[in-house]
Amino acid sequence: MTADLTSQVLDALAESDGSLLSNVVFPSVVSTTVKSALDRLASREMVVYRIIEQEKAILTPEAEGIAAEGSHEAKVFEAVRDAVEGLKIADLPSRVGKKSAEVGQGKAFKEGWIKKDKDQKDLLRAATESIKDTIREQLQIIQKTGTYHDLRVIADLRKRKLVTMQKDISFEFKKGPKFAKKFVKEETDLTADMLASGAWKNVKFKPYNFKSLGAPPESGALHPLNKVRHEFRQIFFEMGFEEMPTNRFVETGFWNFDALFVPQQHPARDLQDTFYISDPSTGDPPRTNPSEEATAQPLPPNTSSSPSSKSAEASTSDQQSSYDTYFRSVATVHSLGAHGSIGYRYPFNPRESLRLVLRTHTTATSTQMLYRLAANPRPARYFSIDRVFRNESVDATHLAEFHQVEGVIADFGLTLGGLIGFMEVFFGKMGIQGLRFKPAYNPYTEPSLEVFGWHKGLGKWVEIGNSGMFRPEMLEPMGLPKSMRVYGWGLSLERPTMIKYGVRNIRELLGHKVDLGFVESNPAVRLEKD
Numbered sequence: 001m002t003a004d005l006t007s008q009v010l011d012a013l014a015e016s017d018g019s020l021l022s023n024v025v026f027p028s029v030v031s032t033t034v035k036s037a038l039d040r041l042a043s044r045e046m047v048v049y050r051i052i053e054q055e056k057a058i059l060t061p062e063a064e065g066i067a068a069e070g071s072h073e074a075k076v077f078e079a080v081r082d083a084v085e086g087l088k089i090a091d092l093p094s095r096v097g098k099k100s101a102e103v104g105q106g107k108a109f110k111e112g113w114i115k116k117d118k119d120q121k122d123l124l125r126a127a128t129e130s131i132k133d134t135i136r137e138q139l140q141i142i143q144k145t146g147t148y149h150d151l152r153v154i155a156d157l158r159k160r161k162l163v164t165m166q167k168d169i170s171f172e173f174k175k176g177p178k179f180a181k182k183f184v185k186e187e188t189d190l191t192a193d194m195l196a197s198g199a200w201k202n203v204k205f206k207p208y209n210f211k212s213l214g215a216p217p218e219s220g221a222l223h224p225l226n227k228v229r230h231e232f233r234q235i236f237f238e239m240g241f242e243e244m245p246t247n248r249f250v251e252t253g254f255w256n257f258d259a260l261f262v263p264q265q266h267p268a269r270d271l272q273d274t275f276y277i278s279d280p281s282t283g284d285p286p287r288t289n290p291s292e293e294a295t296a297q298p299l300p301p302n303t304s305s306s307p308s309s310k311s312a313e314a315s316t317s318d319q320q321s322s323y324d325t326y327f328r329s330v331a332t333v334h335s336l337g338a339h340g341s342i343g344y345r346y347p348f349n350p351r352e353s354l355r356l357v358l359r360t361h362t363t364a365t366s367t368q369m370l371y372r373l374a375a376n377p378r379p380a381r382y383f384s385i386d387r388v389f390r391n392e393s394v395d396a397t398h399l400a401e402f403h404q405v406e407g408v409i410a411d412f413g414l415t416l417g418g419l420i421g422f423m424e425v426f427f428g429k430m431g432i433q434g435l436r437f438k439p440a441y442n443p444y445t446e447p448s449l450e451v452f453g454w455h456k457g458l459g460k461w462v463e464i465g466n467s468g469m470f471r472p473e474m475l476e477p478m479g480l481p482k483s484m485r486v487y488g489w490g491l492s493l494e495r496p497t498m499i500k501y502g503v504r505n506i507r508e509l510l511g512h513k514v515d516l517g518f519v520e521s522n523p524a525v526r527l528e529k530d
Helices: 002-014 031-042 061-069 072-082 089-096 098-111 134-145 151-159 192-197 224-238 309-335 363-373 416-428 472-478 494-501 516-521
Strands: 047-059 114-116 123-126 163-175 250-252 356-358 380-389 401-412 436-442 445-455 460-470 484-492
Touching (some): 002 031, 002 163, 031 047, 061 134, 072 089, 072 114, 072 123, 072 134, 089 098, 089 123, 098 114, 134 151, 151 163, 224 380, 224 401, 224 494, 309 472, 363 401, 363 472, 363 484, 416 445, 416 460, 416 484, 436 460, 445 484
Antiparallel strands (some): 047 163, 114 123, 250 356, 401 484, 436 445, 460 484
């Protein structure tokens, strides 16, 4: 078909000295076929063409019926006018059809074409001798031209579902610098037969196109969240942080809540805020985990050099005893108070502490790392970036799962002023300057601060993180020294990613609605570091 159309294009241009329109010369040929023929000729500079894109109004099947037979309201008027003695409302569907009776009766009343009889309210009479069926005339014009001079009419017809818009592609083409009436086939290969017969002397070979682009290779692509995550990790590593292992999505209530001094009656532990595991519903009390201990903080010197298996078993037993003591200490600080605190004064329920949950924050991992740090207290910096889960209603800015960026600093003599100063440095490395801090409440930090930054695009202050200093009720049951202080702060990974990539709906960034084309084509991200 393309070869035949190529000859037709040349024949049409041979009889014309100006430009031609494809939708006029070849009205029944699809645009892709026309483009193939024009591309073939344009590659030899035989034609020059440009693409014309415009929206064309197309009648729906209902509108085609109106254009042919008249509008619903016009049908109603004609039926009422033809009934000399008037037409009962109940008889209208049988005269004009159910659809026309339902839609057209109200519109005919609105136009003042029909009225009810004064004496018999169920009887319709004509209110005028003749009418002008404007809708039919408009649809007939659109049917012929594909458009209408008053765009408000198009908009109204689209609301009534009588017209749909369709992109129409056509081409304007004219003779090129190397135009010829005949398209000569160009050979692409020099064959042995051509050489033997000498035919190569008379054929025309297709020239090499060194500017043509090859097919893009198939390749994987990093998700935008992974790109921003990489930038965050680089910032943490530059500042001397160590990454925490966060591969455990399911935690017990002890590590997720109790160890953080979150009371067992706290609203965050309700079913409407937290996902609880149904099978199994409970886990073990805090205990040693060989696979985690191997990659976690080293033990104190007096327990890390045990050449004999007997000594190793004793060390494991001591560690488990330490976990048991820690569990009892946490229960005590909740129910009775300790370390200068009166606690929450409620009966601590060990069963509630062992319920399994999808972790609601990565602070559960931070708590375990701080507990291991208590075996050998020293300055330390930890961070994590991983997925957490909340039983929240899904909307444009909230998901039931998201990524939390968390940092923890443990050292001696830390102060609130130092936390504020560090926040300014940390967020400054992301290009966020001039922070504001607002007092807040967290069960496991005191004091607590919400961090706000100025969003240039939105023109307002937006919350970008939460921070605070971990409470003694959380740290001292672990065995950490009283003089050791711990900073903690966190923010979501999704919010800065949405800002950087201009994503307004979080469901377009994470979940089944993500456009894979967006993932494959999005650029690399560079946070505006100081």
